[in-house]
Amino acid sequence: MLLVCLTVLGLNAYYSPCAAAPPRDHSLHLKSVPPTSTRNKLLLISFDGFRWDYDRNTDTPHLDKMAEDGVKATYVTPSFITITSPSHFTMVTGRHIENHGVIHNMWFNTTTQERKQYYQTQFVDSYWDNGSLPIWITAQRQGLKTGSLHFPGTAATYRGETVMVRQVESPVYDYSDEADWRMNVDKVIGEWFNQQDLDFVSLYFGEPDLAGHKYGPDSPEVREMVKQVDRTIGYMRDKIQEQGLTERLNVIITTDHGMSTIFRGEQANQIILSKIPNFSFRDIQFQLLDYGSVGMLLPKEGKLEKVYQVLKGSHPHLHVYKKEEMPERLHYSKHPRLLPLILIADTGYIVNGFLPLNYNKGDHGFDNEALDMKAFFRAVGPDFHKNLLVDPFDMTDVYPLMCHLLGINPEVNDGHFDNVKRMLASEKLPEGDRVAENNTSMQVVTGLAVTVGFLALVFVVATSYNVWKKRRA
Numbered sequence: 001m002l003l004v005c006l007t008v009l010g011l012n013a014y015y016s017p018c019a020a021a022p023p024r025d026h027s028l029h030l031k032s033v034p035p036t037s038t039r040n041k042l043l044l045i046s047f048d049g050f051r052w053d054y055d056r057n058t059d060t061p062h063l064d065k066m067a068e069d070g071v072k073a074t075y076v077t078p079s080f081i082t083i084t085s086p087s088h089f090t091m092v093t094g095r096h097i098e099n100h101g102v103i104h105n106m107w108f109n110t111t112t113q114e115r116k117q118y119y120q121t122q123f124v125d126s127y128w129d130n131g132s133l134p135i136w137i138t139a140q141r142q143g144l145k146t147g148s149l150h151f152p153g154t155a156a157t158y159r160g161e162t163v164m165v166r167q168v169e170s171p172v173y174d175y176s177d178e179a180d181w182r183m184n185v186d187k188v189i190g191e192w193f194n195q196q197d198l199d200f201v202s203l204y205f206g207e208p209d210l211a212g213h214k215y216g217p218d219s220p221e222v223r224e225m226v227k228q229v230d231r232t233i234g235y236m237r238d239k240i241q242e243q244g245l246t247e248r249l250n251v252i253i254t255t256d257h258g259m260s261t262i263f264r265g266e267q268a269n270q271i272i273l274s275k276i277p278n279f280s281f282r283d284i285q286f287q288l289l290d291y292g293s294v295g296m297l298l299p300k301e302g303k304l305e306k307v308y309q310v311l312k313g314s315h316p317h318l319h320v321y322k323k324e325e326m327p328e329r330l331h332y333s334k335h336p337r338l339l340p341l342i343l344i345a346d347t348g349y350i351v352n353g354f355l356p357l358n359y360n361k362g363d364h365g366f367d368n369e370a371l372d373m374k375a376f377f378r379a380v381g382p383d384f385h386k387n388l389l390v391d392p393f394d395m396t397d398v399y400p401l402m403c404h405l406l407g408i409n410p411e412v413n414d415g416h417f418d419n420v421k422r423m424l425a426s427e428k429l430p431e432g433d434r435v436a437e438n439n440t441s442m443q444v445v446t447g448l449a450v451t452v453g454f455l456a457l458v459f460v461v462a463t464s465y466n467v468w469k470k471r472r473a
């Protein structure tokens with residue numbers, strides 16, 4: 001079988017205990033996999049919280065080079081709720097959050113009041129394995145070899161199977177350490193792709209999200225972190241070249257969500273539920289508050305209507321919905337784990353319970369229509385066009401794109417391959433499709449040259465005319 005047993009133990013590493021997956025017949029699926037010689041490998045990288053426009057006011061030579069060599073999307077629209085675990089799971093399943101069931105970074109039980117934070121939630125198999133298979137498992141079932149490093153969802157077991165090769169960070173991991181980023185790149189490119197010949201790997205970095213929360217998206221600290229991301233991409237592309245993988249490896253770099261500046265201080269008009277007239281926590285059985293831009297409430301029996309009426313319209317920047325009344329476009333309504341009342345703050349605001357407990361200067365989780373929530377996207381490799389700028393698409397569309405690149409049959413999903421196929425080298429560029437900035441700037445330069453030339457001509461003609469007029473006079 002394809003199961004690989006890893007015995008190596010790294011310092012920050014937690015490897016799968018080699019629990020054998022139930023034997024399964026691959027023969028049915030193998031037919032769909034093209035011969036290895038035509039199928040290229042795929043690396044999916046996520047830099048957490050890399051807003052779509054972070055490269056605009058920072059010098060990013062390696063990202064610029066990558067755009068020249070590949071495809072750049074204006075932005076990608078993540079699914080709602082725009083937070084880490086839900087959004088990453090959308091990336092690897094192609095499903096909206098109400099369909100895959102990882103509805104929050106936090107696991108909770110409304111009966112026992114128990115909650116688990118982001119890290120502990122990674123190990124709750126039943127939370128992740130809720131009917132949608134991540135691409136690792138689907139690819140493995142169809143005969144491919146896959147790996148995942150630090151990517152949300154890596155630790156969980158799905159229908160008895162885990163990703164073949166994996167590394168899960170320790171609970172006290174430093175997500176910002178550049179030296180460690182390079183070790184992870186070395187491991188994925190050198191060991192996993194080259195030595196172990198994996199077909200697909202997902203690789204996660206926890207920045208620039210942390211810097212964005214702490215200092216705000218427009219801070220010098222975020223710009224420094226964006227430079228660190230850029231250096232890492234340069235390092236990775238050199239490593240790919242050095243290992244002879246440039247023509248055999250496609251790379252997609254994207255992220256889970258953007259980042260928005262949070263309004264603070266006196267004028268901010270904070271949303272604090274305990275201060276809302278007639279709202280009482282005595283009416284609430286379970287609450288998920290003080291967790292950023294979205295809150296959820298389970299009112300006690302018979303109190304739903306009262307709580308809803310009291311909260312609705314109580315604050316100009318708070319939107320209150322009964323679960324079943326949620327706007328359709330947000331796709332955050334159908335799952336049984338969602339609580340009956342959903343509270344969404346406008347961009348820049350936080351939903352607080354008793355006190356404004358949030359000390360972050362930046363946050364996300366907001367409506368995915370907000371530009372601040374849009375995600376970054378780049379791709380490069382043998383199967384992608386070069387120097388191409390494509391229009392925005394949805395995060396769910398990344399999944400059918402990846403399945404196509406890997407030559408595997410996708411599971412049921414909410415994405416549309418048609419929205420992304422134009423970035424493939426196999427697709428002819430439609431007339432008038434835009435090309436990336438470099439060419440745009442060439443056009444600007446050409447335009448300027450033409451204008452300057454024309455003005456010079458006008459000047460020469462006018463001067464000659466004046467001279468001629470003077471002579472005649």
Ligand SMILES: *[C@@H]1O[C@H](CO)[C@@H](O)[C@H](O)[C@H]1NC(C)=O
Binds near residue numbers: 112
């Ligand atoms: C929550 O806890 C109750 C009581 O222990 C249990 O019956 C229920 O299955 C739990 N729900 C989840 C989602 O774990």
Ligand SMILES: *[C@@H]1O[C@H](CO)[C@@H](O)[C@H](O)[C@H]1NC(C)=O
Binds near residue numbers: 101129130131336337
């Ligand atoms: C998904 O989770 C919900 C609620 O926790 C549960 O009722 C449902 O059975 C789960 N579905 C699957 C396929 O695991």
Ligand SMILES: *[C@@H]1O[C@H](CO)[C@@H](O)[C@H](O)[C@H]1NC(C)=O
Binds near residue numbers: 277278310
């Ligand atoms: C609060 O409840 C009282 C008593 O039911 C009612 O008279 C009052 O109008 C309510 N105030 C608001 C702001 O809803």
Ligand SMILES: [Zn+2]
Binds near residue numbers: 048256
């Ligand atoms: Zn995130």
